[in-house]
Amino acid sequence: MGMITLGILGSGAGSNMQAILDAIDAGALDARVGIVLSDHPDAHILERAELKGIRAGVIDCSGHSMKFPDVAQEETARKLREAGVELVCLAGFMRMVKRPLLDAFPSRILNIHPSLLPVFPGLEAWRQAVEAGVSESGVTVHLVDAGMDTGLILGQERVSVFPDDTPEMLHARLQAAEHRLYPAVIGRYAAQLMQ
Ligand code: GAR
Numbered sequence: 001m002g003m004i005t006l007g008i009l010g011s012g013a014g015s016n017m018q019a020i021l022d023a024i025d026a027g028a029l030d031a032r033v034g035i036v037l038s039d040h041p042d043a044h045i046l047e048r049a050e051l052k053g054i055r056a057g058v059i060d061c062s063g064h065s066m067k068f069p070d071v072a073q074e075e076t077a078r079k080l081r082e083a084g085v086e087l088v089c090l091a092g093f094m095r096m097v098k099r100p101l102l103d104a105f106p107s108r109i110l111n112i113h114p115s116l117l118p119v120f121p122g123l124e125a126w127r128q129a130v131e132a133g134v135s136e137s138g139v140t141v142h143l144v145d146a147g148m149d150t151g152l153i154l155g156q157e158r159v160s161v162f163p164d165d166t167p168e169m170l171h172a173r174l175q176a177a178e179h180r181l182y183p184a185v186i187g188r189y190a191a192q193l194m195q
Contacts, residue, residue, distance in 0.1 A: 004190040005034040007085030007151055009059075009076070009093040014045025016091035016112055016182055017173060023183035031190060038077060039068075039095060057084060061095065068095035077104035090144060093147035094108055094123075097144050109144040110189065112182045116156055118139060119192070122147035126171040129161055137170065139159050139177045141185040155185040167178040 008017050017036060023029035024079070036049035039059045049056040060070050077100060080088060090111040097109060115125035116138040122128075129137040138158040142172060143151035157177045161170055 002194055004031045004194055005084045005086050006031050006186070006190075007034055007080040007083060007088045008036045008045075008049075008091050009088065010036070010038055010043065010045040010091040011040050011094040012043055012045060012092045014043070014048045014091065016178055017045055017089075018048055019088065019179035020091070020183050020186065021048075021054075023187075029183045029187045031087075031186065034085050037079060039093070041073075045091070066095065068097060068101075070098070070100050070102050073098065074098035076122050080105070087193060089182070089184070089186060096148065098146055102144070102146060107143060108193070109130065110154070110186065111142055111149070111151070112178050113140045113149050114171065114178065116158065117142060117149055117153060124167070126174055127167040130165055130167045130170055135161055137174065137179055139174055141182055149155060154189055155181055157181045 010017055015143040021033065023132045024031055033089050035055045035057065036045060037057050039061045041058045042148050045178050046056045059072050059076050061069060088105050090109065113125065115129060117140040122126040124127050136158055138156055140153055142153045145151040157180065159177050
């Protein structure tokens with residue numbers, strides 16, 4: 001079985017990307033990261049990628065605060081293909097992926113989401129969980145489709161919510177679970193793709 005080439009898209013700190021890189025370094029994930037792209041030029045995820053000598057680039061979404069314009073998706077698909085990417089991992093990427101990119105990588109885009117989907121889709125799922133007063137939440141890795149966090153679920157890990165949790169406390173606990181789950185599910189899914 002060959003080693004799969006991943007492409008990572010992120011908008012923020014990049015702790016999930018770091019977990020993927022750490023799993024690769026530890027020999028727990030048979031993959032390489034070909035390119036890291038961000039819609040925010042100053043996102044920490046880009047710095048982390050550059051520190052590791054990984055190709056990093058900016059997706060130009062200027063003029064659009066939330067939308068992922070078609071031209072930007074086409075440009076993203078082109079950069080991912082150029083880097084030899086076989087599987088795309090969204091890691092805190094905060095724009096909704098639509099047709100141009102989905103069509104370029106059918107059933108080959110994964111996302112990590114900080115809730116037990118289908119509960120609490122969308123933004124700040126950790127805050128949604130605290131405000132709903134649930135005693136359990138968790139994290140989900142799923143295939144990306146055109147909906148909001150609706151694609152096929154590939155793996156989940158449960159996380160306790162305590163009565164005095166703040167959204168930030170819960171988010172930190174959820175992130176620890178994300179960092180375990182995402183590299184493990186990527187490895188399993190990649191092995192299926194590479195068969
Ligand atoms: C993660 O908690 C991820 O689950 C969440 O953003 C954070 C990014 O952190 N994603 C979403 O809420 C997607 N709807 P990171 O940049 O440190 O990996």
